Amino acid sequence: xxxxxxxxxxxxxxxxxxxxxxxxxxxxxxxxxxxxxxxxxxxxxxxxxxxxxxxxxxxxxxxxxxxxxxxxxxxxxxxxxxxxxxxxxxxxxxxxxxxxxxxxxxxxxxxxxxxxxxxxxxxxxxxxxxxxxxxxxxxxxxxxxxxxxxxxxxxxxxxxxxxxxxxxxxxxxxxxxxxxxxxxxxxxxxxxxxxxxxxxxxxxxxxxxxxxxxxxxxxxxxxx
Amino acid sequence: xxxxxxxxxxxxxxxxxxxxxxxxxxxxxxxxxxxxxxxxxxxxxxxxxxxxxxxxxxxxxxxxxxxxxxxxxxxxxxxxxxxxxxxxxxxxxxxxxxxxxxxxxxxxxxxxxxxxxxxxxxxxxxxxxxxxxxxxxxxxxxxxxxxxxxxxxxxxxxxxxxxxxxxxxxxxxxxxxxxxxxxxxxxxxxxxxxxxxxxxxxxxxxxxxxxxxxxxxxxxxxxxxxxxxxxxxxxxxxxxxxxxxxxxxxxxxxxxxxxxxxxxxxxxxxxxxxxxxxxxxxxxxxxxxxxxxxxxxxxxxxxxxxxxxxxxxxxxxxxxxxxxxxxxxxxxxxxxxxxxxxxxxxxxxxxxxxxxxxxxxxxxxxxxxxxxxxxxxxxxxxxxxxxxxxxxxxxxxxxxxxxxxxxxxxxxxxxxxxxxxxxxxxxxxxxxxxxxxxxxxxxxxx
Amino acid sequence: xxxxxxxxxxxxxxxxxxxxxxxxxxxxxxxxxxxxxxxxxxxxxxxxxxxxxxxxxxxxxxxxxxxxxxxxxxxxxxxxxxxxxxxxxxxxxxxxxxxxxxxxxxxxxxxxxxxxxxxxxxxxxxxxxxxxxxxxxxxxxxxxxxxxxxxxxxxxxxxxxxxxxxxxxxxxxxxxxxxxxxxxxxxxxxxxxxxxxxxxxxxxxxxxxxxxxxxxxxxxxxxxxxxxxxx
Numbered sequence: 009x010x011x012x013x014x015x016x017x018x019x020x021x022x023x024x025x026x027x028x029x030x031x032x033x034x035x036x037x038x039x040x041x042x043x044x045x046x047x048x049x050x051x052x053x054x055x056x057x058x059x060x061x062x063x064x065x066x067x068x069x070x071x072x073x074x075x076x077x078x079x080x081x082x083x084x085x086x087x088x089x090x091x092x093x094x095x096x097x098x099x100x101x102x103x104x105x106x107x108x109x110x111x112x113x114x115x116x117x118x119x120x121x122x123x124x125x126x127x128x129x130x131x132x133x134x135x136x137x138x139x140x141x142x143x144x145x146x147x148x149x150x151x152x153x154x155x156x157x158x159x160x161x162x163x164x165x166x167x168x169x170x171x172x173x174x175x176x177x178x179x180x181x182x183x184x185x186x187x188x189x190x191x192x193x194x195x196x197x198x199x200x201x202x203x204x205x206x207x208x209x210x211x212x213x214x215x216x217x218x219x220x221x222x223x224x225x226x227x228x229x230x231x232x
Numbered sequence: 233x234x235x236x237x238x239x240x241x242x243x244x245x246x247x248x249x250x251x252x253x254x255x256x257x258x259x260x261x262x263x264x265x266x267x268x269x270x271x272x273x274x275x276x277x278x279x280x281x282x283x284x285x286x287x288x289x290x291x292x293x294x295x296x297x298x299x300x301x302x303x304x305x306x307x308x309x310x311x312x313x314x315x316x317x318x319x320x321x322x323x324x325x326x327x328x329x330x331x332x333x334x335x336x337x338x339x340x341x342x343x344x345x346x347x348x349x350x351x352x353x354x355x356x357x358x359x360x361x362x363x364x365x366x367x368x369x370x371x372x373x374x375x376x377x378x379x380x381x382x383x384x385x386x387x388x389x390x391x392x393x394x395x396x397x398x399x400x401x402x403x404x405x406x407x408x409x410x411x412x413x414x415x416x417x418x419x420x421x422x423x424x425x426x427x428x429x430x431x432x433x434x435x436x437x438x439x440x441x442x443x444x445x446x447x448x449x450x451x452x453x454x455x456x457x458x459x460x461x462x463x464x465x466x467x468x469x470x471x472x473x474x475x476x477x478x479x480x481x482x483x484x485x486x487x488x489x490x491x492x493x494x495x496x497x498x499x500x501x502x503x504x505x506x507x508x509x510x511x512x513x514x515x516x517x518x519x520x521x522x523x524x525x526x527x528x529x530x531x532x533x534x535x536x537x538x539x540x541x542x543x544x545x546x547x548x549x550x551x552x553x554x555x556x557x558x559x560x561x562x563x564x565x566x567x568x569x570x571x572x573x574x575x576x577x578x579x580x581x582x583x584x585x586x587x588x589x590x591x592x593x594x595x596x597x598x599x600x601x602x603x604x605x606x607x608x609x610x611x612x613x614x615x616x617x618x619x620x621x622x623x624x625x626x627x628x629x630x631x632x633x634x635x636x637x638x639x640x641x642x643x644x645x646x647x648x649x650x651x652x653x654x655x656x657x658x659x660x661x662x663x664x665x666x667x668x669x670x671x672x673x674x675x676x677x678x
Numbered sequence: 679x680x681x682x683x684x685x686x687x688x689x690x691x692x693x694x695x696x697x698x699x700x701x702x703x704x705x706x707x708x709x710x711x712x713x714x715x716x717x718x719x720x721x722x723x724x725x726x727x728x729x730x731x732x733x734x735x736x737x738x739x740x741x742x743x744x745x746x747x748x749x750x751x752x753x754x755x756x757x758x759x760x761x762x763x764x765x766x767x768x769x770x771x772x773x774x775x776x777x778x779x780x781x782x783x784x785x786x787x788x789x790x791x792x793x794x795x796x797x798x799x800x801x802x803x804x805x806x807x808x809x810x811x812x813x814x815x816x817x818x819x820x821x822x823x824x825x826x827x828x829x830x831x832x833x834x835x836x837x838x839x840x841x842x843x844x845x846x847x848x849x850x851x852x853x854x855x856x857x858x859x860x861x862x863x864x865x866x867x868x869x870x871x872x873x874x875x876x877x878x879x880x881x882x883x884x885x886x887x888x889x890x891x892x893x894x895x896x897x898x899x900x901x902x903x904x905x906x907x908x909x
Contacts, residue, residue, distance in 0.1 A: 013806055036696040036780060036784070037693055037696035037697050040692070040693075040696065040784070048807070050810075051806075051807040051809075051810040052806075052807070054807075054809050054810050054813070055806070055807070055808075055809055055810075057809070059876040060867075060871065060875075060876050061866075061867040061868075061870040061871050061875045061876060062863075062864070062867045064809050064812060064813050064816075065816065065863045065864075065866050065867040065870065066860075066863050066867070067813050068812070068813040068814075068815075068816035068817040068820065068863075069816075069817075069820060069859050069860065069862065069863035069866075070856075070859075071813065071814075071817040072816070072817040072818075072820035072821050072823075072824055072859065073824060073852070073855060073856050073859050075817060075818075075821050076820075076821045076824040076825055076828070076855070077852055079821065079825075080825075080828070080848060081848075089852060093856075108810070108813060112810070112813045112814050112817050113817070115814050115817075116814060116817040116818045116821065117821075118792070119792060119818055120821065121725065122725045122726045122728070122729045122730075122789070123726055123788045123789055123791070123792035124726070124729050124730050124733075124784075124785040124788050124789060125692075125730075125781065125784040125785050125788055126729075127788055173733075176781075177737050177741075177777045177778075177780060177781045178737060178741050178744075178777070179741055179744060179745035179746075179747070179770075179773070179774075181744055181745060181746060183744040183746075184741060184744040184745065186744075187740055187741075187743075187744050191736065191740075205849075206849060206852075209846070209849050209850065210849065210850070210852055210853050213853050214853070214856060217853070217856055217857055217860065218860075221860050221864075223246065223247070224246075224291075224292075224864060227246060227288075227290070227291055227292025227293070228246070228292050229288045229289065229292055229293065229294075229295060230293070230294040230295065231295055231307065232242075232294055232295065232296040284872050286868055286871065286872060289871075290867075290868055290871055310871075310876075311871045311872055312871055312874045312875060312876045312877045313877065315871075315872060315873055315874030315877065316874070318872075319872070319873075320869070320872045322865065322868075322869060324865065326823060326862070327862050327865035327866050327869065328865075328866070328869040329819075330812075330815075330816065330819075330866070330870065331798055331801070331815070331819075332797065332798045332815070332818075332819055333798045336798050336801075336802065336883075339883045340873065341873045341874060342883070343880055343881055343882060343883055344873055344874035344875055344876075344877055344880055345874050345877065346877070346879040346880060346881050347881060348881065349881050349882060349883060349884045350884065352881070352883040352884065353883060353884070356883075373819075374819065374822055374823075388873070392873075532837065534833065534836055534837060547839065549837060549838055549839065550836075550837030550838075551837065552830065552833060552834045552837060554830060554834075556858060556861075557830045557831055557833070557834035558834055559854055559857065559858070560831060560834075560835070560851075560854045570835070570838060570840050571838035571839055571840065597857055597861075611838055612837065612838055615838060615839060
């Protein structure tokens with residue numbers, strides 16, 4: 009049942025994307041549909057995980073830590089630990105948990121910082137950071153490599169959000185795109201720099217922590 | 233027909249050198265109340281988890297022997313499969329609650345078990361009434377106190393109508409009145425109860441049988457009367473001794489006079505006063521909510537009162553209730569050295585004083601709960617403060633360790649003024665020169 | 679109102695706002711949603727409204743400057759490097775107005791749902807996406823607990839004479855807060871399993887039945903959507 013729903017949602021997302029390409033002027037609605045479709049597919053993906061409680065509680069906890077951190081640093085614009093936590097989660101716990109951590113962290117922190125049409129896009133973008141962490145897990149063991157990835161993802165995240173905003177609500181001229189990007193440039197840089205700072209300070213520690221708990225997650229019973 | 237049978241159980245956690253439980257065998261009859269006692273780390277929690285199936289399915293490890301509950305062998309049945317017959321209550325209610333609304337929290341267990349939907353809400357409200365918290369049904373769980381939250385967790389277990397109720401130090405966050413309430417409720421259910429507690433007096437009053445676990449072995453398994461004769465005297469209930477006031481005339485190191493404090497609208501402390509002299513140990517007792525922690529924090533300088541006078545000379549240190557707050561660094565010696573600016577020499581000396589030599593390079597989170605308590609104590613002792621304030625240092629601490637702590641504090645008493653906030657009147661009698669009782673909103677004049 | 683009909687109504691309002699071409703339709707929706715948001719408790723609502731309103735305002739004020747459509751020029755400005763020649767036509771202004779109102783409407787729809795939503799009830803209603811909703815519910819519930827944990831670390835450090843200062847100081851707390859939270863997570867997972875989480879044959883506690891208001895909301899939602907797609 010979950011698989012069916014997931015595949016259905018994916019199909020809806022693809023169809024919406026096609027609609028956007030066909031009629032770019034009215035792209036706000038199909039883009040939102042596409043985002044929702046992808047998120048529903050993501051939720052279905054989560055349902056396919058193990059029936060036991062550990063994975064879901066761990067995702068919720070990591071997301072809560074990322075969300076609490078984001079609220080903690082809310083005073084400093086652009087700086088937030090969600091990217092770093094999502095990447096660490098993906099690297100240590102795998103793609104499904106990484107995606108879920110990023111997405112849930114976005115949604116949960118927005119409950120404290122403000123929900124808006126950007127929420128589904130932030131969920132997808134931070135979920136993608138988790139996926140990136142999982143895909144590149146072996147390459148980012150070192151402190152510097154981890155920080156570099158978080159920096160790149162910081163800029164990618166900002167670009168993603170800027171492009172969505174531009175396509176949905178601004179005139180489709182490149183001057184408008186420049187303006188949108190320019191409006192947020194200070195935040196974008198702060199975001200990337202913040203990611204690097206946090207990654208350098210605690211990135212490898214986070215990874216170590218999650219790996220310490222890896223043993224307790226994948227428990228094995230020896231029957232004698 | 234026994235409700236639960238444990239036969240030759242030997243279990244080791246993954247990566248552990250020695251087994252947590254070694255060749256344990258016992259039987260539990262329906263409706264029996266069993267007190268489970270023993271030092272920290274002896275295997276009490278592990279035994280409770282074995283009865284719930286959490287060991288080995290949740291924790292992994294090496295499992296030998298047989299555990300059967302209500303006819304189900306835990307080798308074949310996972311903890312979730314046993315949840316209709318076995319219910320557990322753990323130490324920290326915050327780590328058990330899933331939902332934001334009390335009624336939904338109680339319904340969670342019933343939903344998991346496949347209770348027919350029409351029966352769910354009546355059973356939820358019945359359980360809330362049995363636990364005496366029907367008025368909390370619509371409350372948000374984050375607004376409840378620890379005692380109320382633990383009652384909610386107990387109501388969750390009541391709703392399930394288990395035949396075996398396992399309690400793992402459920403009252404350590406509660407004051408004596410709250411603890412009695414929880415245990416009374418649990419024992420009146422009619423289910424078999426196995427309760428593990430570090431304040432042995434409470435379960436010993438109510439139990440039919442006593443189990444004593446030491447180093448993973450079952451050292452004692454006897455009906456109550458026999459057990460009382462055979463138990464280590466440290467575990468037997470005792471009435472508080474009142475210490476004579478020595479009339480010490482040491483210098484006043486901390487003086488708090490007529491202070492008033494309120495966290496929000498309603499005041500917690502009203503014209504409270506307290507004096508601490510060098511060389512004496514003062515115990516501060518009273519029910520939860522009376523303001524003991526607040527007064528202690530004011531005396532040590534962590535809080536400023538809204539009215540009144542605070543005087544202090546020398547350095548003051550405050551030991552928090554929760555030893556889990558002393559796990560900030562990655563090495564034990566670094567953790568201790570935080571208070572003295574990184575001086576590892578002093579840190580190592582202090583670790584020796586509390587009995588943790590050899591632990592310098594360990595990761596703080598690898599320590600057992602008893603070791604963490606000693607680490608926390610070392611973290612404040614290292615600074616050699618003139619005023620030492622300890623907030624509930626005996627929470628969850630086993631009786632032999634309590635005696636050690638009292639000994640350590642008395643040995644060091646002459647160097648400083650010590651204030652101990654505690655619910656444990658026996659400990660207060662042992663360690664303190666005088667006891668101050670703080671009633672709710674009453675002035676404590678000393 | 680039950681969560682599902684409320685979600686359906688807000689979703690269809692947002693969809694209509696995005697699809698409709700007539701300014702007054704979008705404006706009406708935005709205004710209506712704004713009023714709904716005002717019904718929420720004071721503290722949180724301004725947090726939610728500010729972001730949306732600021733974004734909408736910037737779209738309205740700035741996008742005419744960078745669009746190049748229309749013929750009826752209202753204002754001509756200087757030429758700026760990169761952006762180019764600044765001018766504002768009435769068509770551009772109208773288009774910007776609609777886009778701004780659209781942004782406001784969608785943003786306010788999200789805000790309204792978040793402000794007035796009872797996450798617990800949504801969790802109860804959730805059928806197929808139960809784990810995701812559970813994760814979100816748990817995460818939201820845990821945030822205040824973690825903040826208290828962080829405050830606890832700070833207090834324990836102050837109790838030993840160590841002050842926690844600045845961004846770096848607070849960043850270094852992230853590690854013990856995370857470590858502590860992982861321990862909490864395992865305790866919570868254990869408690870959940872002990873309560874039967876993961877068993878097959880799970881049932882759902884009965885929800886309060888849908889009222890007439892719920893059915894009306896659902897009907898209005900469907901009608902709006904059909905109307906917008908058709909027109």
